[in-house]
Structures are given as structure tokens and as C-alpha cells.
Amino acid sequence: xxxxxxxxxxxxxxxxxxxxxxxxxxxxxxxxxxxxxxxxxxxxxxxxxxxxxxxxxxxxxxxxxxxxxxxxxxxxxxxxxxxxxxxxxxxxxxxxxxxxxxxxxxxxxxxxxxxxxxxxxxxxxxxxxxxxxxxxxxxxxxxxxxxxxxxxxxxxxxxxxxxxxxxxxxxxxxxxxxxxxxxxxxxxxxxxxxxx
Numbered sequence: 001x002x003x004x005x006x007x008x009x010x011x012x013x014x015x016x017x018x019x020x021x022x023x024x025x026x027x028x029x030x031x032x033x034x035x036x037x038x039x040x041x042x043x044x045x046x047x048x049x050x051x052x053x054x055x056x057x058x059x060x061x062x063x064x065x066x067x068x069x070x071x072x073x074x075x076x077x078x079x080x081x082x083x084x085x086x087x088x089x090x091x092x093x094x095x096x097x098x099x100x101x102x103x104x105x106x107x108x109x110x111x112x113x114x115x116x117x118x119x120x121x122x123x124x125x126x127x128x129x130x131x132x133x134x135x136x137x138x139x140x141x142x143x144x145x146x147x148x149x150x151x152x153x154x155x156x157x158x159x160x161x162x163x164x165x166x167x168x169x170x171x172x173x174x175x176x177x178x179x180x181x182x183x184x185x186x187x188x189x190x191x192x193x194x195x196x
Contacts, residue, residue, distance in 0.1 A: 011049045014039045015059040023100045027053050027107050054111045061108045064101045082142030083191040093167040094180040135160045152194040
């Protein structure tokens with residue numbers, strides 16, 4: 001009887017097996033041979049599951065993002081104040097716990113900016129909508145509880161994009177020395193204005 005392989009699971013297994021390799025080096029410097037060896041497969045098998053190395057990074061970011069979101073959801077459920085929920089939301093950009101995901105996300109962003117492909121643009125759009133919706137929900141719940149002013153709804157897009165903007169600035173400039181401090185100071189200032 002032939003062995004039936006779950007191709008989606010095998011793709012996930014290959015990506016996860018290469019996590020440390022991809023976190024420690026630049027995707028441009030890593031070869032498909034190194035990836036295949038790390039995953040315990042042949043180069044031909046790699047190409048059965050991935051078009052190229054970029055797609056591997058895409059798959060790994062997607063897998064780790066989902067695991068991260070589940071943990072974040074549980075943590076957010078235990079926090080009362082909207083201000084503190086928003087601060088927790090932005091921990092992705094500086095916490096030790098998310099360092100590997102941030103490193104891979106940085107590679108993904110570089111790939112998406114230099115060689116955008118439709119599936120990457122779709123993924124980024126989906127992420128934007130998901131995370132923006134999450135911030136929108138947090139702010140909406142704070143308004144419904146009477147904790148913050150309804151005008152806070154007008155600040156959601158700016159609050160959402162601020163975190164990613166500061167993250168990119170911290171990678172590309174010397175102007176962001178302590179991203180944790182800068183993000184939390186921004187969030188505190190916004191909430192000083194909108195809290196009732």
C-alpha cells in the first residue's frame with residue numbers, strides 16, 4: 001500500500017525545520033542545498049513544496065504569526081485597561097519572545113518590497129486587515145465600556161500603523177534607540193488625550 005503524504009503538513013514541517021537556519025542568516029546568503037540538508041530532504045523535494053527560498057520565508061512567517069496571535073489573544077483577554085491592551089499589542093516590535101518572528105518578518109518585508117508577488121501582497125493585505133481589525137476591536141470595547149472617548153475611533157489607523165512605522169525606522173535609522181520606550185510613550189500620550 002502506498003504511503004500517503006499530507007503535502008500541507010510536509011510543507012509546514014520543512015519550513016519549521018529551517019527556522020533556526022533562517023533566523024541566524026540572511027535568506028540571500030542561504031542556499032537551497034543548506035535548506036534541504038537542514039530539513040533532511042533533497043533539493044528536488046524542496047522544489048516540490050516551494051517555488052523558491054522566498055516562499056519558504058513566507059510560509060514560516062505565516063506559521064509563526066498564527067502561533068504568536070494565539071498567545072497574544074490569551075494575554076489580551078487577561079488585561080482590563082484599553083491602554084494596556086494596546087501596549088501589549090505592540091510588544092511584537094520589541095519583546096524577546098517575538099525576536100525570531102521579527103527577524104523573519106524583516107526578511108519577509110525586504111522580499112515583499114524588493115520583489116513583490118501577488119501572494120505576498122495579498123498576505124500583507126490580509127495581515128493589515130486582521131491586525132487593524134484587532135486594534136479596532138480593542139478600541140471599540142474601550143469606548144463601549146466608557147473608558148475612552150468615541151473620537152478614539154478616528155485614531156485607529158494612525159495607532160495601528162505607528163507600531164510598524166517605528167519598527168521600520170528602528171531598523172533603518174539611528175533615530176529609534178529604544179523602540180519599547182518610544183512606542184509606550186506614544187500610546188500613553190494618545191490615551192492621555194482620549195481616556196475619560
